[in-house]
Amino acid sequence: MNVISLDSILGVGELKSQPAPAASGCTTSSCGSSDGPSDMAPEVWEKVKNHPCYSEEAHHYYARMHVAVAPACNIQCNYCNRKYDCANESRPGVVSEKLTAEQAVRKVLAVAAEIPQLSVVGIAGPGDSLAAGAKNTIETFEQLSRLAPDIKLCLSTNGLALPDYVDRIKDLNIDHVTITINMVDPEVGQHIYPWIFHDHKRWTGIEASKILHERQMLGLEMLRDAGILAKINSVMIPGINDEHLMDVNREVKARGAFLHNIMPLISDAAHGTHFGLTGQRGPTAQELKALQDKCEGDMKLMRHCRQCRADAVGLLGEDRGEEFTAEKVMQMDIDIDGGGFTKRETYREHVEAERAQRHQSKAAAIAEVAHIAGEKPILIAVATKGGERINEHFGHAKEFQIYEVDARGAKFVGHRRVDLYCEGGSGDEDGLETIIQAINDCVAVLVAKIGGCPSKSLEAAGIEPVDRFAFEYIEESALAYYAAYTERLGTGAVREKIGADAVIRQGAYTARRA
Amino acid sequence: MAYKIKASDCTVCGACEAECPNEAISFKKGTYVIDASKCTECQGSFDAPQCAAVCPADCCVPA
Numbered sequence: 001m002n003v004i005s006l007d008s009i010l011g012v013g014e015l016k017s018q019p020a021p022a023a024s025g026c027t028t029s030s031c032g033s034s035d036g037p038s039d040m041a042p043e044v045w046e047k048v049k050n051h052p053c054y055s056e057e058a059h060h061y062y063a064r065m066h067v068a069v070a071p072a073c074n075i076q077c078n079y080c081n082r083k084y085d086c087a088n089e090s091r092p093g094v095v096s097e098k099l100t101a102e103q104a105v106r107k108v109l110a111v112a113a114e115i116p117q118l119s120v121v122g123i124a125g126p127g128d129s130l131a132a133g134a135k136n137t138i139e140t141f142e143q144l145s146r147l148a149p150d151i152k153l154c155l156s157t158n159g160l161a162l163p164d165y166v167d168r169i170k171d172l173n174i175d176h177v178t179i180t181i182n183m184v185d186p187e188v189g190q191h192i193y194p195w196i197f198h199d200h201k202r203w204t205g206i207e208a209s210k211i212l213h214e215r216q217m218l219g220l221e222m223l224r225d226a227g228i229l230a231k232i233n234s235v236m237i238p239g240i241n242d243e244h245l246m247d248v249n250r251e252v253k254a255r256g257a258f259l260h261n262i263m264p265l266i267s268d269a270a271h272g273t274h275f276g277l278t279g280q281r282g283p284t285a286q287e288l289k290a291l292q293d294k295c296e297g298d299m300k301l302m303r304h305c306r307q308c309r310a311d312a313v314g315l316l317g318e319d320r321g322e323e324f325t326a327e328k329v330m331q332m333d334i335d336i337d338g339g340g341f342t343k344r345e346t347y348r349e350h351v352e353a354e355r356a357q358r359h360q361s362k363a364a365a366i367a368e369v370a371h372i373a374g375e376k377p378i379l380i381a382v383a384t385k386g387g388e389r390i391n392e393h394f395g396h397a398k399e400f401q402i403y404e405v406d407a408r409g410a411k412f413v414g415h416r417r418v419d420l421y422c423e424g425g426s427g428d429e430d431g432l433e434t435i436i437q438a439i440n441d442c443v444a445v446l447v448a449k450i451g452g453c454p455s456k457s458l459e460a461a462g463i464e465p466v467d468r469f470a471f472e473y474i475e476e477s478a479l480a481y482y483a484a485y486t487e488r489l490g491t492g493a494v495r496e497k498i499g500a501d502a503v504i505r506q507g508a509y510t511a512r513r514a
Numbered sequence: 515m516a517y518k519i520k521a522s523d524c525t526v527c528g529a530c531e532a533e534c535p536n537e538a539i540s541f542k543k544g545t546y547v548i549d550a551s552k553c554t555e556c557q558g559s560f561d562a563p564q565c566a567a568v569c570p571a572d573c574c575v576p577a
Binding site for chain 1: 525526527528529531532533560561562564567568570
């Protein structure tokens with residue numbers, strides 16, 4: 001089971017409800033969106049602290065779901081093709097079934113009753129949530145804000161229709177909006193958008209990109225003025241907008257965007273997209289990280305995005321959608337009075353207590369390694385199923401979380417999807433090779449448990465398998481490992497790893513919850 | 515003087531239904547259809563047939 005059960009959280013240590021410690025500065029991995037309230041206004045922290053997409057820390061504890069009520073779109077993107085639906089892949093725009101507003105509300109209530117980690121419901125397509133008059137989107141949110149008022153609402157859009165709906169979004173109490181912005185220069189945009197439909201007309205070429213750009217910037221400014229948090233998604237397309245995304249970053253930052261999420265292009269001929277068919281490649285893990293690092297300044301960069309389906313359910317990185325198909329949901333006995341509210345409230349209280357403790361133990365771990373400041377950072381991979389702990393078996397990991405570690409802390413820098421190594425009990429050698437490719441820029445992989453064979457192969461590839469921190473917290477363990485590693489480096493017991501480039505697993509997230 | 519939808523290419527996104535000024539488009543038996551008696555090809559309303567202009571699958575065509 002990949003989701004952290006409520007029992008397991010309740011059983012973590014002897015947690016007592018305690019007030020959060022006073023702001024302690026940027027003591028750990030990074031500030032703001034990935035840590036605590038120390039560097040943001042209290043009202044902003046309240047908005048993001050339980051939102052798995054807006055807060056890296058929250059993504060270890062909270063789940064989201066998308067309801068696919070918005071199939072229509074008002075623009076065409078060269079990386080998108082909504083014609084095909086494949087149950088075995090995960091990428092934005094892919095859904096198994098479209099829902100009516102009524103079905104969507106039922107589905108949310110069913111999931112909310114079953115998964116106490118649920119904190120956010122979003123509408124992310126499969127088209128544009130605001131296209132076709134935003135009819136289904138508004139209807140769904142109107143009902144949800146009445147029936148499950150403790151669940152946050154958010155939507156994502158390409159921004160073309162956004163200026164027309166900011167007032168409505170504000171009325172509906174939607175305090176998170178994601179805009180996909182891939183360019184701020186129509187010259188670049190014309191290579192990404194073949195056409196848009198605006199003001200009762202299909203526009204093409206540079207004219208289309210110019211209108212889209214102006215509407216995106218206006219929408220973003222209007223969100224800022226309305227006090228609604230905006231996350232910007234950008235698709236990194238090597239050779240088309242990769243360098244240009246630094247300009248995008250600057251422009252959206254200037255207009256008050258809260259978070260920038262630069263995602264790798266998913267491109268495969270089998271998806272039938274324009275880019276897939278023309279052989280446009282996606283970036284490698286290093287190219288993506290280098291660009292994210294360049295853009296990181298006083299604005300947050302999102303690193304934990306899983307580019308999930310427009311009907312995903314559960315913690316980021318997992319999909320429990322199949323448990324909640326429209327057919328199954330229609331047969332469920334649903335308590336429409338916010339079913340499961342008490343369970344969700346209890347869960348949130350315990351996460352708060354856990355957080356207070358975590359901020360203290362992270363600060364202590366950093367104090368311990370202060371003496372090795374100045375040493376080079378290393379990358380390590382971690383097998384986890386949530387709760388900020390090293391609690392996944394190497395062979396059961398569907399992804400590895402990557403941390404950059406030095407004396408300042410362990411900073412989450414991304415995740416790498418892999419095929420299951422341990423399918424049906426025995427190791428699969430081909431699978432192991434792809435795992436090594438996915439994490440071969442890392443010095444070590446921290447796991448709850450690992451077998452002898454994969455250990456040998458990892459060691460041969462220069463990646464040290466480490467199971468001595470099983471079930472411990474990730475960041476503290478990473479720092480302890482770093483301290484020991486630098487010491488061994490000093491004595492010559494290990495040699496510095498020459499970083500190899502890592503391969504980003506192309507979009508296809510085939511692993512499902514067992 | 516009417517448009518039709520090529521059902522085999524339709525992705526059932528509904529964008530056309532929302533744009534039709536004559537309410538000539540509706541969802542029937544798993545796909546969208548255009549009521550030829552209501553369709554004006556948008557003459558008098560817009561420069562171009564709205565369903566064809568918004569359709570991502572280019573499946574709204576003259577009947």
